[in-house]
Amino acid sequence: MNSMTNYIVSMTAAVALLTGACHAADTPAAKPAATPAAKPAAASAPATAAPAQRWVQGPGSSLTFTFDQAGAASKGTFKQFSTELVYDEKSAASGSLNVKIQIASIDTQDQERNDMLATSDLFDTPKFPTAQYTASTFSKTAAGGLEAVGKLTLRGVTHDLRLPLKIVTTATGLELSGATAIKRLDYGVGQGDWKSTEGVADEVKVQYKVALVKAK
Amino acid sequence: MTFRNTNRTWGSLTKALHWIIVILIINQWWIAERAEGLKGMEKLQALSWHKSFGMTILMLAVIRLVWRWMNPVPDLTAETKPWERILAKVSHVLLYALIFAMPLTGWMMSSARNFPVSWFKLFQFPDLVAPADETFRRMNDLHHLLFSVLVVVALLHAAGALKHHFIDRNDVLKRMLPFGRVK
Numbered sequence: 001m002n003s004m005t006n007y008i009v010s011m012t013a014a015v016a017l018l019t020g021a022c023h024a025a026d027t028p029a030a031k032p033a034a035t036p037a038a039k040p041a042a043a044s045a046p047a048t049a050a051p052a053q054r055w056v057q058g059p060g061s062s063l064t065f066t067f068d069q070a071g072a073a074s075k076g077t078f079k080q081f082s083t084e085l086v087y088d089e090k091s092a093a094s095g096s097l098n099v100k101i102q103i104a105s106i107d108t109q110d111q112e113r114n115d116m117l118a119t120s121d122l123f124d125t126p127k128f129p130t131a132q133y134t135a136s137t138f139s140k141t142a143a144g145g146l147e148a149v150g151k152l153t154l155r156g157v158t159h160d161l162r163l164p165l166k167i168v169t170t171a172t173g174l175e176l177s178g179a180t181a182i183k184r185l186d187y188g189v190g191q192g193d194w195k196s197t198e199g200v201a202d203e204v205k206v207q208y209k210v211a212l213v214k215a216k
Numbered sequence: 217m218t219f220r221n222t223n224r225t226w227g228s229l230t231k232a233l234h235w236i237i238v239i240l241i242i243n244q245w246w247i248a249e250r251a252e253g254l255k256g257m258e259k260l261q262a263l264s265w266h267k268s269f270g271m272t273i274l275m276l277a278v279i280r281l282v283w284r285w286m287n288p289v290p291d292l293t294a295e296t297k298p299w300e301r302i303l304a305k306v307s308h309v310l311l312y313a314l315i316f317a318m319p320l321t322g323w324m325m326s327s328a329r330n331f332p333v334s335w336f337k338l339f340q341f342p343d344l345v346a347p348a349d350e351t352f353r354r355m356n357d358l359h360h361l362l363f364s365v366l367v368v369v370a371l372l373h374a375a376g377a378l379k380h381h382f383i384d385r386n387d388v389l390k391r392m393l394p395f396g397r398v399k
Contacts, residue, residue: 070264071337074330109330109347116256193257199264200257 052088055212068201080105221287274319328352
């Protein structure tokens with residue numbers, strides 16, 4: 001591979017010289033969205049102590065991710081995941097969120113890549129079949145939005161992760177949506193060759209849109 | 217050596233484009249051959265170089281065609297027989313078509329497998345088609361078939377140039393050589 005890389009690098013240099021092209025050495029990596037320091041949610045306890053409503057995932061939900069592969073952004077999705085939300089508009093801080101993702105349901109629209117993602121160097125799906133996000137409090141962000149304060153466990157590694165939440169009422173219940181970015185190497189998704197960020201960037205953007213219906 | 221083409225010879229820009237594309241095509245074949253035997257990250261990287269160079273060829277092909285329209289095209293010599301003119305014309309049209317068709321089918325292969333094309337990690341090209349296995353298989357077959365056609369036509373083209381030089385002893389080859397001087 002080294003000789004291949006050297007060859008290609010010299011080839012690129014030769015072509016760049018020949019054409020007189022002059023490129024910038026690198027593109028600046030997209031910065032992960034800064035998470036504004038969260039202020040504790042304003043204490044606005046509900047007048048009545050009605051238990052907060054529990055919601056579960058309904059049809060029409062999606063969990064997608066965007067990864068940068070050799071300089072090109074590609075999209076993938078997890079087709080199977082389940083969500084549970086406890087949410088009361090009047091006391092949002094007391095909410096909780098639980099998401100369980102079936103890693104084997106990953107789809108990048110290419111079977112060879114899907115199979116490779118399941119191997120031990122990447123998600124190691126046989127050993128770690130699910131990923132879990134658990135948040136037992138929500139807080140208000142400086143910008144006035146809502147975010148879940150929780151932890152993500154992926155490939156057996158757990159890290160704190162705040163998820164921005166946009167919750168709106170729909171005809172069938174609620175819709176929770178938002179986006180975040182995580183670093184795949186923090187969770188060990190990328191061993192061996194894949195530890196390098198040359199081929200696949202460390203940062204992976206995650207987008208979620210979950211339709212929620214009232215739990216029975 | 218003039219920058220623009222004249223009625224007698226090719227200008228330096230035309231020559232540069234011609235030979236850079238020749239080198240890039242050989243390089244493309246070399247990378248693709250090696251990528252076949254690679255796996256995982258190494259394959260991903262080799263193919264990303266293949267795509268970057270391929271898109272370079274496509275961009276140069278556009279410049280080349282535009283430049284051809286903006287410039288005189290030196291004619292073949294008066295002694296050239298009609299069948300030679302036809303063969304030359306057909307192979308030139310095919311070669312121009314192929315330097316567009318090869319990158320375009322490769323680009324479609326990438327889109328069809330959801331492996332979008334970036335240009336040396338500097339920017340990303342949009343997808344041409346939606347991801348679908350069937351589209352990928354068709355474009356993959358076409359890309360390989362067109363490469364075989366390219367090899368045949370390019371060899372014919374080179375053979376024609378050598379015939380002009382060594383048998384007919386005219387300037388047709390010399391006027392495309394980087395440092396060729398034409399009387």
